[in-house]
Amino acid sequence: SQQGEEDPQALSIQEGENATMNCSYKTSINNLQWYRQNSGRGLVHLILIRSNEREKHSGRLRVTLDTSKKSSSLLITASRAADTASYFCATFGGSQGNLIFGKGTKLSVKP
Amino acid sequence: DAGITQSPRHKVTETGTPVTLRCHQTENHRYMYWYRQDPGHGLRLIHYSYGVKDTDKGEVSDGYSVSRSKTEDFLLTLESATSSQTSVYFCAISETYRGGSPLHFGNGTRLTVT
Numbered sequence: 001s002q003q004g005e006e007d008p009q010a011l012s013i014q015e016g017e018n019a020t021m022n023c024s025y026k027t028s029i030n031n032l033q034w035y036r037q038n039s040g041r042g043l044v045h046l047i048l049i050r051s052n053e054r055e056k057h058s059g060r061l062r063v064t065l066d067t068s069k070k071s072s073s074l075l076i077t078a079s080r081a082a083d084t085a086s087y088f089c090a091t092f093g094g095s096q097g098n099l100i101f102g103k104g105t106k107l108s109v110k111p
Numbered sequence: 112d113a114g115i116t117q118s119p120r121h122k123v124t125e126t127g128t129p130v131t132l133r134c135h136q137t138e139n140h141r142y143m144y145w146y147r148q149d150p151g152h153g154l155r156l157i158h159y160s161y162g163v164k165d166t167d168k169g170e171v172s173d174g175y176s177v178s179r180s181k182t183e184d185f186l187l188t189l190e191s192a193t194s195s196q197t198s199v200y201f202c203a204i205s206e207t208y209r210g211g212s213p214l215h216f217g218n219g220t221r222l223t224v225t
Contacts, residue, residue: 031211040218040219041219042115042201042216043201043203043216044216088154098156098169098210099156099210101155103152
């Protein structure tokens with residue numbers, strides 16, 4: 001059962017531009033997490049934001065959470081070719097016993 | 112990177128044969144998980160473990176079994192492999208309860224069932 005749904009499914013930008021990915025979900029959550037997956041590798045945790053938080057930063061990453069709209073966004077500023085990867089949101093809470101992942105946004109950053 | 116090793120990294124097997132995938136961690140984390148990743152479906156939880164000999168089913172557990180006899184090892188067994196089980200399998204670990212802390216993933220096992 002999919003909870004989070006990322007938008008867009010694919011995004012192509014030039015190096016130096018900002019990349020914004022969105023995640024919408026259906027039920028109440030305790031936290032929302034963002035992960036990155038490089039081709040052929042496992043997922044890497046980026047940021048966890050709790051339901052009582054609105055914004056978190058980590059380096060060039062900024063995550064926002066709007067629980068009234070049941071949505072989150074991940075902003076990567078000044079993107080680099082090395083940011084090319086798939087990005088997944090995952091939600092936990094409510095009736096969910098475990099973390100549930102969306103299908104991901106595939107980001108391509110062209111040098 | 113968290114100390115998680117999956118073996119084998121690649122496997123081709125025939126329909127009807129049993130297959131066991133291994134996940135080994137050096138982090139002493141209590142929680143371990145097996146996910147499968149398929150195009151169009153994202154990551155789906157197969158089974159998870161909350162301690163030695165303590166396991167439970169996830170979203171897509173039919174046709175799979177797991178065992179955890181030591182903290183560091185979590186085995187996934189396909190009892191009789193089918194073509195629908197062709198997938199990339201990821202093991203993950205977490206320090207605290209199931210969604211309350213980040214998951215750390217291994218690099219996956221690509222399984223092809225012919």
